[in-house]
Amino acid sequence: MAITEIQIKETIFKLLKNIAPDSSPEALGQEDDVRETLGIDSYDFLNFMIGVNEEFGVEIPETAYGKLITLNDMTQYILAHAQS
Amino acid sequence: MAEFRMPSLGADMRTGTLVAWKVKPGDHLKHGDIIADVETDKGIMEIEVFENCIVEELLLAPDTKVPVGTPMAKLKLEDGAEKETIAVTDREQPSPPPAIEVPTIPVPELPQEERLRVSPLARKLATELGVDLTQVKGTGADGAIHQMDVEEAAKKLQPKPKPAEKVVALPPEAKSPEAKPTTTDFQAGMRRAIAAAMSRSNREIPHYYLETRIDMSHALQWLETENQKRSIKERILPVVLLIKAVAKALTDVPELNGYWIDDQLQVQEAIHIGFAISLRQGGLVTPAIHHADLKSLDELMAALRDLIERTRGGHLRSSELSDATITLTSLGDIGVEKVYGVIYPPQVALVGFGKIAEQPWAERGMLDVRPVLTATLAGDHRATDGMIGARFLQAINTHLQAVEKL
Numbered sequence: 001m002a003i004t005e006i007q008i009k010e011t012i013f014k015l016l017k018n019i020a021p022d023s024s025p026e027a028l029g030q031e032d033d034v035r036e037t038l039g040i041d042s043y044d045f046l047n048f049m050i051g052v053n054e055e056f057g058v059e060i061p062e063t064a065y066g067k068l069i070t071l072n073d074m075t076q077y078i079l080a081h082a083q084s
Numbered sequence: 085m086a087e088f089r090m091p092s093l094g095a096d097m098r099t100g101t102l103v104a105w106k107v108k109p110g111d112h113l114k115h116g117d118i119i120a121d122v123e124t125d126k127g128i129m130e131i132e133v134f135e136n137c138i139v140e141e142l143l144l145a146p147d148t149k150v151p152v153g154t155p156m157a158k159l160k161l162e163d164g165a166e167k168e169t170i171a172v173t174d175r176e177q178p179s180p181p182p183a184i185e186v187p188t189i190p191v192p193e194l195p196q197e198e199r200l201r202v203s204p205l206a207r208k209l210a211t212e213l214g215v216d217l218t219q220v221k222g223t224g225a226d227g228a229i230h231q232m233d234v235e236e237a238a239k240k241l242q243p244k245p246k247p248a249e250k251v252v253a254l255p256p257e258a259k260s261p262e263a264k265p266t267t268t269d270f271q272a273g274m275r276r277a278i279a280a281a282m283s284r285s286n287r288e289i290p291h292y293y294l295e296t297r298i299d300m301s302h303a304l305q306w307l308e309t310e311n312q313k314r315s316i317k318e319r320i321l322p323v324v325l326l327i328k329a330v331a332k333a334l335t336d337v338p339e340l341n342g343y344w345i346d347d348q349l350q351v352q353e354a355i356h357i358g359f360a361i362s363l364r365q366g367g368l369v370t371p372a373i374h375h376a377d378l379k380s381l382d383e384l385m386a387a388l389r390d391l392i393e394r395t396r397g398g399h400l401r402s403s404e405l406s407d408a409t410i411t412l413t414s415l416g417d418i419g420v421e422k423v424y425g426v427i428y429p430p431q432v433a434l435v436g437f438g439k440i441a442e443q444p445w446a447e448r449g450m451l452d453v454r455p456v457l458t459a460t461l462a463g464d465h466r467a468t469d470g471m472i473g474a475r476f477l478q479a480i481n482t483h484l485q486a487v488e489k490l
Binding site: 020021022036039041042043046049050053059060061062063 | 311322362392419
């Protein structure tokens with residue numbers, strides 16, 4: 001069964017909450033800059049990417065980092081690559 | 085017999101709270117073993133011993149807050165040597181003047197205070213707290229005045245210490261549940277500690293500042309190619325290149341790797357880079373990445389990962405907090421272009437990196453757009469001049485242009 005957008009978002013929220021326990025990822029708008037809004041540094045972001053890789057089996061090349069800015073970017077990227 | 089005392093884990097530490105003993109009487113300890121967990125304004129630290137010894141007696145109960153230098157345990161050195169205190173950091177506290185004087189050599193008459201036996205740390209503290217050293221009774225060997233003697237004297241100078249600042253070694257049962265430190269207390273304590281260290285730095289250290297722009301095109305291209313060969317868990321962050329470049333630049337320009345103690349520059353051979361790590365609850369800690377010059381990029385990435393995890397999880401070791409030989413602060417992640425830092429005494433330099441951002445770059449009469457990093461240096465003018473600082477920044481640039489050799 002294909003993974004849904006809602007499931008992806010829930011997992012993203014969980015991963016972000018692990019990295020930034022004091023933040024509220026659920027409150028993120030679709031087009032908010034995730035790193036900027038939650039105060040995530042490059043080390044935490046790499047950990048987030050590792051989490052995405054483990055949860056969805058999506059290998060994210062470093063060149064794609066710059067494209068994953070918003071919640072929408074992340075969800076669409078995972079949706080596209082998890083199904084392929 | 086030797087005493088294990090509350091260690092000083094940085095210039096800004098005045099007191100520490102014993103959280104838990106990790107040993108019991110009769111235990112044999114060797115170099116690097118953890119003897120206790122101690123809470124400071126910067127979180128809970130694991131305190132190591134650097135002598136082989138046997139625990140004789142534990143003098144403090146957990147939850148006791150005491151000034152730096154307070155005896156916490158009695159230890160017996162395994163080699164049978166007599167020592168006043170046990171070293172708890174690789175870099176021992178500045179020691180008091182030697183106990184033996186050579187009386188046959190005529191020396192000029194010095195002011196009274198100069199003839200006192202005073203540890204450098206105690207002398208500095210006395211200046212800060214306005215304590216007259218001639219009025220202080222030393223408890224060290226031959227009446228040497230230590231930091232805690234000055235602190236004792238300072239307490240007497242203050243007729244009514246504010247309750248919030250009063251440090252009392254209460255037995256655990258005397259503490260009420262409300263006395264447990266809150267997050268707000270912790271943050272206030274950390275802010276105070278940072279303020280104390282930075283005020284001292286601004287007051288005592290004549291800073292000079294230099295900055296340079298570094299073209300990062302080659303370094304980032306190399307890193308991207310390198311990271312493409314790796315799984316996501318093995319990737320290296322750009323800041324690791326910066327750490328290594330700083331470490332190698334310090335081998336070229338060692339004058340910036342050390343401490344200003346006793347009015348002189350004490351260059352350190354080991355390169356331990358204090359890396360500023362922000363805490364999510366606020367504040368920052370700068371634990372040391374030991375021997376950064378000797379580590380490969382992979383080893384540095386692993387060390388950085390380990391250090392960040394333990395810093396944020398509150399499991400740093402005492403040596404990591406007290407023996408950095410220079411500080412590196414990288415604020416590029418938060419979008420800042422340039423960092424103008426304040427040196428963390430007794431270190432003599434601080435390196436700041438901003439974000440790597442596309443900027444116009446002119447070279448050989450051509451204008452281009454390149455990823456550019458601004459590196460800054462805050463140097464202690466007592467220890468070095470701008471010429472040394474300039475050579476150091478140039479060395480960082482040179483190493484980043486030859487990134488494959490890092």
